[in-house]
Amino acid sequence: MAGDPIKTIMLKTGRKRYRFVVDIGPDPKTGKRRQKTFTFDLKKDAEKELNKIRHQTGEGTYVAPSKVTVNQVIDSYLKGATRGKRRNTKANYGHAFRCVREQLGARPAQSVSKDDIEDLVDYMLTEGRKRGGKPGTGLSGRLVNLTLGRLRAAFELPVREGKLVRNVVALVENVSYQQAERETWTKAEVHTFLRAIAGIRLEVAWRLSLYGLRRGEVLGLRWEDVDLKARTLKVEQTRVMCESKVIIEPPKSRNGLRELPLDDALAEALERLRKAQLAESEEAGQAYRDGVAALEWYEGGQYLVTDELGMPVHPEWYSDEFGRLLKRAGLKRIALHDSRHTTLSLMEKAGVPISVISKWAGHFDSAFTQKTYVHANDEDLKTGAEALGQIYKIS
Incomplete structure (x- = not known):
């Protein structure tokens, strides 16, 4: 129909694809207009995505697709969280993310789900001490919760910046564990x-x-x-x-x-x-x-x-x-x-x-x-x- 924002693209193979360009709001840093192109195999999928983007953009909740990885999210968090801290403290902060980087570091942050974080927790509790590809034992509940706490804080930053829809780490409960009693002398x-x-x-x-x-x-x-x-x-x-x-x-x-x-x-x-x-x-x-x-x-x-x-x-x-x-x-x-x-x-x-x-x-x-x-x-x-x-x- 006339004025349809979804254009039909005819490939050399005779196959049709459906494409649209949509405003996704101003760049938060420069204020300049931003547009994004989307292409789908089915027109109904293109229509569904276009309607969703328009609705979210109107409400100010739209988050543009991004290839920012979990490692980049962690690096951004550590930059601020460890500023002015002692060298040893900085190392401890970084070490808390070791398992996260191993399991999810290269993944786009937007692709990470609650189930991925649950799987990460299971990995830390069973194999988290693994070194150099060798089978390892599990980390303590205290260390797992420490990692979850810092990962929640790391994911909260891109949520506030409008780069993530939600903080999926906040949906995962801390591990229940029995705190070992300290051994002291009489x-x-x-x-x-x-x-x-x-x-x-x-x-x-x-x-x-x-x-x-x-x-x-x-x-x-x-x-x-x-x-x-x-x-x-x-x-x-x-x-x-x-x-x-x-x-x-x-x-x-x-x-x-x-x-x-x-x-x-x-x-x-x-x-x-x-x-x-x-x-x-x-x-x-x-x-x-x-x-x-x-x-x-x-x-x-x-x-x-x-x-x-x-x-x-x-x-x-x-x-x-x-x-x-x-x-x-x-x-x-x-x-x-x-x-x-x-x-x-x-x-x-x-x-x-x-x-x-x-x-x-x-x-x-x-x-x-x-x-x-x-x-x-x-x-x-x-x-x-x-x-x-x-x-x-x-x-």
Whole structure:
């Protein structure tokens, strides 16, 4: 019919196709008019699509077809989400999308459905740890939910920009899982560990870990951060792992920058280590001084936790050595970071106010400290029973 926007295209083979050109609204960046050409094998399909586009354009809900991939959506999200973040934090954000990039990265974002995200979740829970094409085991529910949360945020940006019709990731529920309880030590077990490390070369390092410092904070301490006369130490930097490399970063937050007082046992252990390192320096001679000088040039300062040649120990060695010490002491296995949980829990049981514990730990919020780091164990139930006995005792 006259004025029909759908034109018939006759191919050399004699086959007919149906094409129309339609306005799809102004370019959001330039404001210039945009048109899009659509071609179909059947005229009824062309009519259906034309009516849908006109309706959506009139309502302002039309989204033009786009070849933007999931990888590009993720890259755009990370650009803003990690701006100003620590290098290690940026790496963690990127790592959360590893499985997404493997399974959906090359796909156009507009082609991804809710079912695709559900399949992604199943993959992460069963094979998510796969490396180099080898069969893998599943990721934890916590890590899967972390990925879903960041993927939802990534897909929300193109929705707001009018590049996606809807956020299909928001249609997928988080995984239900049982949070594993933290393994912590009792006061008696801490004493057993302290007796086991008494007098060893790096005793002060293990004491610092038991005083609630993070691994990176312990390994980042330099002698210039310690004032033995004032009995204080400053936490000003960390040595952490980032993409298989050891890097220097500031503490996790502004609250992580803190000055802590030293008790007698810790101060004495620091003095012993300092004397040991001076003796090692004299014995090794120029080899020791050259190594430390080169390190100071790149990283600044002489570190507390070093080997016998003055080189700072590797973070993974430190965690492994902690495990070896536990085995020799006959103690139950806990992760190195769980010593921090142990410390803050014991401080709370000793009656230290939660606000003080939070500041000691370098946290921004005492409620976070209480919820995340303070734990009770079976032995603590005895204390509860004794308290109830006193409360309900009839005199």
